Amino acid sequence: MNRRVVITGVGVVCALGHNSQDFWKALSEGRSGIAPLESVEPGLLRFQNGAEVRNWDSLRYFDEKEAGMLDRFAQFGVVAAREAVADAGIEWTPELREETAIVTGSCVGGQGAEDEGFVNLYRKNIPRVSPLTIPRTMENAAASRISLEMGIVGPTYTVSTACSSSNHAIGQAFWMVRSGAARMAIAGGSEAVFSLGFLKAWEAMRVVSPDTCRPFSKDRRGLILGEGGAMLVLEPLESAQARGARIYGEVVGFGMGSDAFHITQPSADGAARAMRAALADGGLRPEDIGYINAHGTATQANDATETAAIRKVFGAQAGRVQVSSTKSMHGHTLGAAGALEGVATALALHHGILPPTANYNEPDPACDLDVIPNHARQAQVEYALSNSFAFGGLNAVLAFGCARR
């Protein structure tokens, strides 16, 4: 028997703040966290801006030994999970620890840790690499640390599907809770992208904007990379109600698929298929959807293709759906994108406010949707989608419902 699955806790670390309140405040004010890069020396890259987590003092959250064991990406994931669990007011019992799942997403894991070890080896001719490089680099470092710290012994794993990682992670966790395979889940993802080697590779891809991130705007010039982590606590509606938990919203559907088209070019058919699958999984019709948190990377290709995909799914109703890309504020956090955007979508339904597409200048006929330009809107929608479309052609879409509907 399928259960209804609700979100009872959220946690966020990103360029907009180190907790979900600061995150939501910035999103609802349409304030962008994109700024000149601090972690990379100026002049080394063709692009200058990013959405970095500022003033991150790991010793505020971890003792020295713990901090040394955890790459920045894992720290973001752990701190977000702590906030989500505290926010949900979870009281652990041995049974609950046995039946809770942890599913996280990450595209590249501990880039910083790997870089550090390899710079010593390749450049400084130091013939030893720290053994901690292995546990710090692994993509599951955040999931494992959350498990260790909270004593959670249920199904724990990490999904790595580039920019769709977190949506796949949340979708898998949702299905586990819905089917009863898990009694609760902590799901989301984290990423720390600002290591020089990785940034040089993004530079060579020629998709990073030299100024800022302007999704769906005619003058968009590419994506802006961001870092951070976000986690959601998912549990069955009945148990959340029984313990009197605050319910932010419901996860109602998950759809995924592969383009089988091209390794980096997007496909409107593949994106549309994943949106339709999420609707079908949640028993929803296109007309039920009032808001879409778009993948909206601000590359020429994504935004036009995503618009075409939305038109395929929503047909004549596409103009009625309100769409925004919050990447314009927190940047493209790759494997953490779905987690940040899932929290943004849940909070939008909870507060009755739709976050805008910031930095928007000019309508593009190829992106002729209502993209909520620059200013948040008061609007209580019942259902929303959150899209993630990855390099490699892997698409994952979540459907959320308002708790008060």
Place this chain on the structure above:
Amino acid sequence: MSNEELTERVRRIIATAQHLPEEKVTADSSFAELNIDSLDGINILFAVESEFNINIPDEAAQSIRSVRDVIDGIAKLLAEGPGGNKEPVRA
């Protein structure tokens, strides 16, 4: 460098990157004829940048659709002097 030499080097780079026989790549070939898609295109530009030690700006890269576009673009950047352009790229 003569125009002939530049053309030969570009043909060789593209043939190598695309795993094509060099005679298939002519100065008049379009990327479409050679089945060069967007990812192949940026990979070719990466090889060109390495070979000539130049930096091709993203905006210039977007308009490159043929072997001739690559040759002309390189000639222009080389004419601008060592380093290829004024972009602040040291790495």
